[in-house]
Amino acid sequence: MMHWLYEAGIGEERAALIEQGRLTEARIQRQDEPHLPGAIIDVKLLARSAGGHRARALMPDGSEAMLQPLPKGVSEGAIVRAEIVREALVEPGTLRTKPPRLRPVAPETPLRPAPSLIERIESQGLDIVRCIAAGTDSLADAGWNELIDEAETGQIGFAGGMLTFSPTPAMMVVDVDGDLAPRALALAAAPALAEAIRRHGMGGSIAVDFPTLGDKADRNAVMAAFDAAMSTACERTAINGFGLMQIVIRRTGASLIELHAADPVRWQLLARLRSAERGIGTGILRLDLPSAESQLLGARPEWLDALQRRTGRMVAVSAVSA
Template structure:
């Protein structure tokens, strides 16, 4: 039976939908102050619609793109807006949140947090605690995080390379099997990865070139079997390319983890420190960017110290890979 595993970690909340012992969906919600999708907030129209048809609104703490701009609304006017897509970080840039005018009479309210979102699916939710068995790890959490960070998903049947670009997410399918076999396996793996990493917006899948219509239809059917609706897609064209459009409300895990690896590894190290066996002071040892990220958020260390009831130390080791952080404990329990 499927269930959501939920963990309220330091700096982020985590959730995984586990079915038959494996993760089929996962989500991370950072404590970064960004407005969540579904938030209702009062804003001021700063700029009416430009050539893209989107206006610009400002509110306490930030700005958002507004579409459509209500007819007759003048610059400087105030209105209630609903956040429909959260801000998305890109290399060297941050895409502003997207918003729409809220329904008449709407009052300010925060959007649902991660725990509320997974509870709304109707699937049972189990909250995990650090002293309990690590069911996220048992289901393959760290392996899935590494896939999201590297953009590489490999199996004996095929290998995917996933690239998040400003225009779309691209998935390249590679392997050594016959084209029709590889296309079906790769399409199924791509559909599973799209679901697992919550990839939305425009998605392109580059499959091997297929010579017949029947082979192209079989590859598309393999994707349809593993990727739940709603989504729209094209047929597989003669060059093996398939495009998908899914609703996009927040960054995918490919974007969240892959484009800020230091933060992802810092939070993962704090998670390991919470679960480290032993007693006494914990020392977190990691590559310099990871330790620097933790030092920029002193509240994380304070929370960790309270949760485990012990002092915390930090030590950089330039020889370590960014993902090779570990925790040293003064007194190891047998």
């Protein structure tokens, strides 16, 4: 049996795909992200790249995006109708943000906002269980808390070893480590890697450092184990003599690991609001927050209003030392 668990949280939507009782895929969509994939917008062509295959484009809110490929016959200053195919991405460890990516569509294509997360999963035709704050925490029962811990630490254990995911500006880097012999370790890591990629919604370029395997037959066996477990469409290289394999997956947004790395303060605050919403009690609800989270909540009064409305309680926020 396969179904989605869906939760309309404060500040974000959350969903988890459950297959045979296991959480196999998870998604978080921030409600105020202005440039989500699927939106159809009109943009102004600003400047072509040196090669002429793509161009900077001005979006309706005044921010910039990259348009690729360029429609034939358009010049700088022209208005082009386009679809957002990848949201803006924060480059880990830097202050830079990769702009959204667009692709041109037919001029007669109707303008539309990006679909919400609930609309995206509804389109799959699977059963959806809507989770509410009262009663059983179905997401937690399905393994949501363990998933969140994986995203925060970047570490995912498997029998005999550990995968460590490290986001970089260029790619996601994965280290395979453990106590097993190299061949056994790599064979155990391969399906765990495939499942983690799907579970956390990873895309783009992923470099994996398997144990060094001198025998080509051993490397082929590891690749076969990965391919058998990998349900997400991808391209990959062979494992080279140093144990390196590269995977490339179509990317529409940040993985859960990258989402946490890009803004851990917001990540933690929204998690605290989720816990507070599920809390049982009467009277004033007191939130003791680290100063950074308190400042963020002060800048987003609609989140505090939502918490008070959903719990039916007044909320008192206090900033505490970390």
